[in-house]
Amino acid sequence: MKRGHVPVRQCVVCRQRLEKQKLARFVCRPAPPAPEQSQRPGPSQWVADASGSLPGRGAYICSAQCAERVEKNKRYRALSGAATMKYANTCRI
């Protein structure tokens, strides 16, 4: 039995497997309830999960480059806003 096992997660953009702590985690939160006039719920929202402990479906991104490319990914396109914002904050000098 190994001690000090490092959890590994996969970047949704480049499919690279990396240590969980090196990736940025995002969580898909359900849309807020639709206003009464409209029966359609709004789009679900992706938020950066800095603590790594928010409930919900998570996705991981490994780098600012991947944060930009996620826009081209059909499944995770909605993540693009939160992802670029996250990396815009962390990469600033």
Ligand SMILES: [Zn+2]
């Ligand atoms: Zn990546």
